[in-house]
Amino acid sequence: MPAAPGKGQASQRLFFALWPNAKLQTALHVAGQRLQETFGGRVVRTENIHMTLAFLGSIPAERFDELLGIGGAIRTKSFELKLTEMGCWKRSAVGWIAPESLPEPLTNLVLELRRRLLAAGFRVDDKPFAAHVTLLRKAKCRPQPARQQAPLEWCIDHFVLMRSDTLPDGPQYSQLATWPLS
Ligand code: ATP
Ligand code: MG
Secondary structure, eight states: OOOOTTTOEEEEEEEEEEOOOOOHHHHHHHHHHHHHHHHHHEEEGGGGEEEEEEEEEEEEEGGHHHHHHHHHHHHOEEEEEEEEEEETTTTTTEEEEEEEEOOHHHHHHHHHHHHHHHTTTOOOOOSOOOOOOOEESSSSOOOOEEEEEEEEEEEEEEEEEEEEEEEEEEEEEEEEEEEEOO
């Protein structure tokens, strides 16, 4: 059962994401600490580590059911990601880890989500999808050869709709709904 959206909030910042289990989040956090030795910045808190599929921004509460419909209509196979490439983007000051290649089910999942969101009148990113997990914020990125990390294997069998709240000590994410991949 999906959780109800936060009571009393007229609109909420929402996004679709892939959420690693606690064990993988811990391994990713360790990888983030290694990346921090090179690029500085702040490591993302273990429980906050995720991959964004589609960022929705601020959405009025009355559109929540539409998003449940869109999530529920997605038919994609489960798949595996091998996270191996680490780097840093100067523009966003973000240190990241990314898969060595983009599996077709992941591309399908993102394209299907974006297509359905757009058709329903939601605003979606029109930039190409850059699959990555943010590990560092406010990093001091500088040119470095691409870094290899011993593959962190991620079996992806569900995706989630999340709410993001900005608290004084950083973002807090709450799961609103989850859907299995077949
Ligand atoms: P905060 O903004 O509170 O410091 P945050 O950036 O983690 O923390 P959100 O801004 O709510 O939280 O973003 C949620 C997720 O969506 C994050 O993975 C973030 O990188 C991503 N995101 C945020 N804004 C955009 C955007 N304009 N386009 C694509 N992805 C975005
Ligand atoms: Mg943000």
